[in-house]
Amino acid sequence: MIVIATFLFMEFVAWFTHKYVMHGLLWSWHRSHHTHRKGVLEKNDLFAVVFSIPAIILIITGSLFPSVHLLMYVGFGITAYGVFYILFHDILxxxxxxxxxxxxxxxxxxxxxxxxxxxxxHTKQGCQAFGFLYAPEKYEPSRDH
Ligand SMILES: [Zn+2]
Ligand SMILES: [Zn+2]
Incomplete structure (x- = not known):
């Protein structure tokens, strides 16, 4: 339950971060994802690294201290989101x-x-559709925008 709830909540966190942080304060990192990549990695990949840190901390803390062992599942939820993010966004x-x-x-x-x-x-402003694993119905391919 906690893993699933965290997973779903992460789509909101990712959407929010994408809309207000990546296309905001940290556009300098995210810009690399809106321009052509030269090497294998892009500066935008740092976001994945940043998101993995709380997941690692939660899993380690949860496995070390029985009183807060549920934190481990929050960490698993974030990790699962990361895996699906890579599968859908980076690969698909x-x-x-x-x-x-x-x-x-x-x-x-x-x-x-x-x-x-x-x-x-390819700009900081004026983009839409900030979600990664969920797209509202208005983005149905058959519809005009
Ligand atoms: Zn973007
Ligand atoms: Zn993209």
Missing amino acids: VHRRIKIKYKPRSKYLKRLVHAHYIHHQK
Whole structure:
């Protein structure tokens, strides 16, 4: 339960961070993700590193101290989100690992489409569709924007 709740909450955290931090104060990191990448890594990847720190701390603290062992599950939830973020955002959408898989489900098509809309702009301002694992219905590929 805690793992699932944390996982779902992380989509909100990621959306919020993307909208207000990455396209805000830390645009200097995120800009690398809205321009063409030269090497294997981009400065934007630092966000994944930053998010992994609380997950690691929570898992270690939860496993060391029985009184707060539930924290471990919060850490697992964040980690699970990180895994899905890499699968969907980095691999499925941006193809950082070359795979042939094409999304067939309505949900995934909408998700990919929403992120393409996000990447139509290369600027700090004026972007939309900040979610990573959930896209509202208005981003249905068949609809006009
Ligand atoms: Zn962005
Ligand atoms: Zn992206």
